[in-house]
Amino acid sequence: MVSTRENTVSAQALPAKGRSPWADARRRFFRNKAAMMGLVILVFVALFAIFGGYAAQWSNEELDYNVMGQVAELGGPSFETGHYFGTDDLGRDLFARTVQGTQISLAVGVVGAIIACVVGTLYGATAGYAGGRIDGLMMRLVDIFMAVPYMFVLILLLVMYGRSITILFVGIGLISWMEMARIVRGQTLSLKGREFVEAARATGVAAPVIILRHIVPNLMGVIAVYVTLLVPLMILTESFISFLGLGIQEPLTSLGALISEGAGTIAYGTTWQLGFPLLFFCLTLFGFFFVGDGLRDALDPKDR
Amino acid sequence: MFSYILKRIAIAIPTLLVLIVISFVLMHAAPGGPFTAERELPPEVMANLNAKYGLDDPLWKQIGTYVWNIVSAFDFGPSFVYKDRTVNEIIAQGFPITLTYGLISFVLAVLVGVTLGVAAAIRHNSMLDYIAVGMSIGAQVLPNFVMAPILVLVFTLWLGWLPGGGWQGPEYWILPVIALSTSFMASIARITRSSMLEVLTSNHIRTARAKGLPERRVILRHALKPAMLPVISYLGPAFVAMITGSVVVDIYFSTGGIGKAFVDSALNRDYAVMMGVTILVGALTIFFNLVVDILYGWIDPKIRY
Numbered sequence: 270m271v272s273t274r275e276n277t278v279s280a281q282a283l284p285a286k287g288r289s290p291w292a293d294a295r296r297r298f299f300r301n302k303a304a305m306m307g308l309v310i311l312v313f314v315a316l317f318a319i320f321g322g323y324a325a326q327w328s329n330e331e332l333d334y335n336v337m338g339q340v341a342e343l344g345g346p347s348f349e350t351g352h353y354f355g356t357d358d359l360g361r362d363l364f365a366r367t368v369q370g371t372q373i374s375l376a377v378g379v380v381g382a383i384i385a386c387v388v389g390t391l392y393g394a395t396a397g398y399a400g401g402r403i404d405g406l407m408m409r410l411v412d413i414f415m416a417v418p419y420m421f422v423l424i425l426l427l428v429m430y431g432r433s434i435t436i437l438f439v440g441i442g443l444i445s446w447m448e449m450a451r452i453v454r455g456q457t458l459s460l461k462g463r464e465f466v467e468a469a470r471a472t473g474v475a476a477p478v479i480i481l482r483h484i485v486p487n488l489m490g491v492i493a494v495y496v497t498l499l500v501p502l503m504i505l506t507e508s509f510i511s512f513l514g515l516g517i518q519e520p521l522t523s524l525g526a527l528i529s530e531g532a533g534t535i536a537y538g539t540t541w542q543l544g545f546p547l548l549f550f551c552l553t554l555f556g557f558f559f560v561g562d563g564l565r566d567a568l569d570p571k572d573r
Numbered sequence: 574m575f576s577y578i579l580k581r582i583a584i585a586i587p588t589l590l591v592l593i594v595i596s597f598v599l600m601h602a603a604p605g606g607p608f609t610a611e612r613e614l615p616p617e618v619m620a621n622l623n624a625k626y627g628l629d630d631p632l633w634k635q636i637g638t639y640v641w642n643i644v645s646a647f648d649f650g651p652s653f654v655y656k657d658r659t660v661n662e663i664i665a666q667g668f669p670i671t672l673t674y675g676l677i678s679f680v681l682a683v684l685v686g687v688t689l690g691v692a693a694a695i696r697h698n699s700m701l702d703y704i705a706v707g708m709s710i711g712a713q714v715l716p717n718f719v720m721a722p723i724l725v726l727v728f729t730l731w732l733g734w735l736p737g738g739g740w741q742g743p744e745y746w747i748l749p750v751i752a753l754s755t756s757f758m759a760s761i762a763r764i765t766r767s768s769m770l771e772v773l774t775s776n777h778i779r780t781a782r783a784k785g786l787p788e789r790r791v792i793l794r795h796a797l798k799p800a801m802l803p804v805i806s807y808l809g810p811a812f813v814a815m816i817t818g819s820v821v822v823d824i825y826f827s828t829g830g831i832g833k834a835f836v837d838s839a840l841n842r843d844y845a846v847m848m849g850v851t852i853l854v855g856a857l858t859i860f861f862n863l864v865v866d867i868l869y870g871w872i873d874p875k876i877r878y
Contacts, residue, residue: 413588416859417595420817421835421851425599428839428847505716509817512718513824513836525718532722532825535730543722554714 294490297567304563311556314549318371326351327362329369330520334360346541355541357527358534363545366522371549373517374504374524377438378557381503384442386496389449390488394480396450397457408454411447419444420506424515432518441506449495456488490568498561501554508550524550574870581866585859592855593643597636600844649849654841660849663834668853671819671830674746678754679815686758687804690765694800695792697770705762712759717818720752721825738827749822757811764807769800798872805869809862816854 298304327333333356346355346363354363396407423440430436460466461484469479485492508525510516512532517523524546531543630638642648649660693705715723728748729737736745772778773796781795782788823832831850838846 409584412584413591416588416855416862417592418813418816418851418854418858420820421847421854422596422599424835424839425596425847425851428842429599429844509716509718509821512821513839515836515839528719528722532718532725535722535726540726543726547719547723550719551714558710558713 294567298563301563301566303559307556307559307563310552311560314371314553314556318368318375321368325362325365325368327365329361329365331362332360354545357530357542363542366527367545367549370522370524370527370546373521374507374553377441377507378500378504380438381441382496382499384439385446385499386449386492389446390453390485390492392446393450393453394457394484397454398461398476398480398484411450415447424510427515432515434517434521437507437516441503445499445502452491452495453488456491457484460484460487494561494565494568497557497564501557504553577870578867581863585863588859589856593640593852594636596848596851597639600848650845652843653845654843660845663846664831664849664853667829667831667834670740670828671823671832674749675815675819677746678750681750682754682757682761686761687765689762691769693766694769694773705766709759709763712756716756717752718821720755721821724748724752740828749826749828753815753818753822757815761804761807764803765800768803769796772796772800802873805865805872809865812861813858
């Protein structure tokens with residue numbers, strides 16, 4: 270309603286100034302209260318992950334011998350000892366560990382989402398553009414992959430090829446591209462009949478170039494939405510595996526591994542060891558889900 | 574309908590075979606044989622082990638033997654670590670437990686989720702609606718491995734109402750079931766609510782109301798069935814996620830289910846057990862997807878057989 274009136278007013282008063290679809294989407298996004306809250310949370314978490322290390326008075330590897338053995342009594346959160354979030358079971362500073370865990374969880378989420386997105390987009394766009402029997406075969410393959418209990422296969426991979434962080438990063442991305450491929454294929458099908466694609470084909474542009482130069486850029490909105498929604502799912506997957514003790518290995522840590530440690534010691538009254546990692550875990554997920562939903566409302570043509 | 578079911582089965586079987594072959598090839602390609610990981614064994618012992626497990630044969634023959642054993646006799650072979658146990662025994666020990674609380678959780682999630690979603694949709698923008706929406710947002714960031722420690726903290730350590738681990742009677746089932754089912758309950762409630770809201774604005778509902786049908790009948794007879802379609806297509810992925818989640822429950826609540834066997838075998842590098850569990854879970858998933866597909870075809874008149 271408001272935008273219509275604005276449009277008429279500006280059309281009368283000023284020489285018509287076009288608004289790009291992106292500017293439109295940006296306006297919609299910034300008006301969305303939940304999305305803005307998500308953005309604020311994400312900025313906070315990111316600042317914590319990047320600069321938190323400078324605020325810590327202990328490194329993430331140092332053992333505090335004063336609290337060792339008496340973690341439940343002396344290791345609680347306090348400013349006097351410099352352990353803002355308390356210490357973990359071995360006497361390491363939980364603040365520094367949480368900073369490190371947040372960094373790694375964010376990294377896994379972003380890297381995994383990017384891998385899933387690149388594979389899924391290329392696969393889906395190829396299938397959709399090729400069409401016909403190739404499309405049928407490629408999408409049938411996706412159906413088959415979707416039915417695989419991927420978490421078990423990922424754990425199988427991790428155990429067989431050593432629990433390295435690279436395999437974790439790549440593996441998480443490689444098991445989650447199928448949904449993306451389906452979405453991109455659907456959008457490609459509707460794009461490939463359009464005039465600009467036809468024109469490109471008529472002038473003899475090769476199929477891979479058409480896909481990369483003409484189709485994929487037009488899908489950027491959809492891709493951006495699903496990447497944002499994929500990040501929290503990647504973080505969930507990584508945390509799940511780390512919770513089982515099969516993911517990130519010491520001395521590295523992730524939010525899932527910290528939650529696992531904290532969950533293992535709650536019986537001794539060290540609730541803060543569960544609470545702080547959990548808080549940052551939930552905040553991160555909340556942030557990404559809200560921003561993703563906001564982006565979808567702003568960019569996805571389906572819901573308008 | 575019959576040919577539709579046959580077609581679905583025709584897709585399910587190759588899917589299962591692909592899963593078996595993939596996991597077998599992965600295992601075979603793993604650096605270092607299954608027996609070199611733990612410690613150095615005398616070459617004679619290695620040779621014996623290799624001969625016993627058929628590791629000397631060419632790859633295609635091993636796959637053939639493995640698949641044939643599973644298909645013909647449901648035999649996953651011996652464990653690679655425990656000398657006196659077979660994979661079948663290990664699975665048979667844990668599977669009934671996982672199945673018990675898994676089924677309870679699944680049924681509970683569907684019943685409560687659908688009821689909550691329908692109630693929220695009927696009373697759109699009411700307090701109940703906001704509570705349902707808020708809960709489903711909250712449950713998104715509280716997956717099972719977060720729920721489990723929180724539940725134990727509150728109900729076992731602070732309140733002391735319920736046991737926080739073990740598997741000795743129905744009171745031991747409560748916390749695992751809550752931990753496993755909450756996030757699915759929330760998702761189902763959210764999906765039901767939005768699909769119900771959409772259905773309630775459609776023409777056939779207006780017709781039903783115009784006929785003067787009581788509201789209860791409109792909802793139960795006319796709105797519920799079409800509103801269930803998105804929920805049913807969510808059940809497949811939900812089932813997979815629930816089986817996956819049961820691993821966490823098995824570990825954290827020491828229920829002794831199959832997830833414990835899986836993680837133990839992962840830590841011991843017992844490939845035989847890992848593959849057995851993976852294939853079993855895959856088979857269950859494929860079977861369940863088949864059921865969902867058939868259910869979908871039965872409910873949705875638009876689907877082509």
